[in-house]
Amino acid sequence: xxxxxxxxxxxxxxxxxxxxxxxxxxxxxxxxxxxxxxxxxxxxxxxxxxxxxxxxxxxxxxxxxxxxxxxxxxxxxxxxxxxxxxxxxxxxxxxxxxxxxxxxxxxxxxxxxxxxxxxxxxxxxxxxxxxxxxxxxxxxxxxxxxxxxxxxxxxxxxxxxxxxxxxxxxxxxxxxxxxxxxxxxxxxxxxxxxxxxxxxxxxxxxxxxxxxxxxxxxxxxxxxxxxxxxxxxxxxxxxxxxxxxxxxxxxxxxxxxxxxxxxxxxxxxxxxxxxxxxxxxxxxxxxxxxxxxxxxxxxxxxxxxxxxxxxxxxxxxxxxxxxxxxxxxxxxx
Numbered sequence: 001x002x003x004x005x006x007x008x009x010x011x012x013x014x015x016x017x018x019x020x021x022x023x024x025x026x027x028x029x030x031x032x033x034x035x036x037x038x039x040x041x042x043x044x045x046x047x048x049x050x051x052x053x054x055x056x057x058x059x060x061x062x063x064x065x066x067x068x069x070x071x072x073x074x075x076x077x078x079x080x081x082x083x084x085x086x087x088x089x090x091x092x093x094x095x096x097x098x099x100x101x102x103x104x105x106x107x108x109x110x111x112x113x114x115x116x117x118x119x120x121x122x123x124x125x126x127x128x129x130x131x132x133x134x135x136x137x138x139x140x141x142x143x144x145x146x147x148x149x150x151x152x153x154x155x156x157x158x159x160x161x162x163x164x165x166x167x168x169x170x171x172x173x174x175x176x177x178x179x180x181x182x183x184x185x186x187x188x189x190x191x192x193x194x195x196x197x198x199x200x201x202x203x204x205x206x207x208x209x210x211x212x213x214x215x216x217x218x219x220x221x222x223x224x225x226x227x228x229x230x231x232x233x234x235x236x237x238x239x240x241x242x243x244x245x246x247x248x249x250x251x252x253x254x255x256x257x258x259x260x261x262x263x264x265x266x267x268x269x270x271x272x273x274x275x276x277x278x279x280x281x282x283x284x285x286x287x288x289x290x291x292x293x294x295x296x297x298x299x300x301x302x303x304x305x306x307x308x309x310x311x312x313x314x315x316x317x318x319x320x321x322x323x324x325x326x327x328x329x330x331x332x333x
Contacts, residue, residue, distance in 0.1 A: 152224045168241055
């Protein structure tokens with residue numbers, strides 16, 4: 001049952017968040033463990049150890065319960081709501097006693113609730129006027145252009161311990177000759193002979209912009225953009241081995257208008273504002289917190305990247321920093 005206990009605190013935190021309280025319930029324990037005041041949340045209806053159930057918290061919970069008769073809750077129904085809130089406080093205190101507030105998942109809930117109340121909730125879509133959005137669009141037009149793309153298919157023949165450079169090139173030249181005679185068999189030949197992760201897709205690398213794709217040699221992209229649709233490349237060498245490319249399709253660049261991209265512009269401007277506010281808020285809080293890092297211990301930790309089958313995705317993708325805070329924000333207000 002121990003594996004379920006983090007859910008208890010998560011539920012309690014969620015209830016507290018839904019009821020507009022702090023991340024640790026209706027009120028946090030005050031200095032010395034005394035029962036805290038609840039001036040911000042209305043009158044106290046019940047005290048449960050060091051935490052309280054306030055009138056505001058009760059009214060929000062009660063509003064979600066439908067009366068069995070009439071349009072108001074009976075005394076018994078109100079007591080049921082209060083009893084449930086008291087039970088949740090008991091569970092919450094037990095979770096705190098077990099130290100579940102130190103669980104990283106629980107801390108994430110608390111952090112997100114804090115940011116929602118102190119940072120995210122302060123910014124609304126209506127804060128950004130048409131003129132500001134238009135100015136941002138004009139200054140960042142390149143970001144809203146759909147880039148030119150080509151759909152590329154590849155056959156790769158690697159140079160390996162049991163295959164010399166000369167033999168690898170000869171095999172690639174043999175396959176190239178078959179493709180010149182019948183280009184329609186590219187998919188079948190790639191599925192049978194290619195030696196990269198895309199072979200199971202018939203060598204299809206998908207649509208690539210000139211920026212390429214993580215894990216792909218830029219020489220492949222450069223070569224692809226030199227080709228016409230359905231044109232075969234010659235056999236050419238990269239660090240991986242010998243390659244044959246075919247461009248299956250092309251998409252021209254598309255410029256979009258401000259009105260077409262207004263929603264995207266708003267999200268970008270809003271996220272930039274949220275990122276600034278986030279940085280300022282964290283800096284303000286950090287000024288009053290002493291931080292001591294054990295550099296020697298940190299240096300002594302060996303962290304290895306998790307190796308996964310890749311289709312061009314960097315192996316360290318899961319270790320990268322998360323997006324800026326605003327990108328996780330729910331729909332605009």
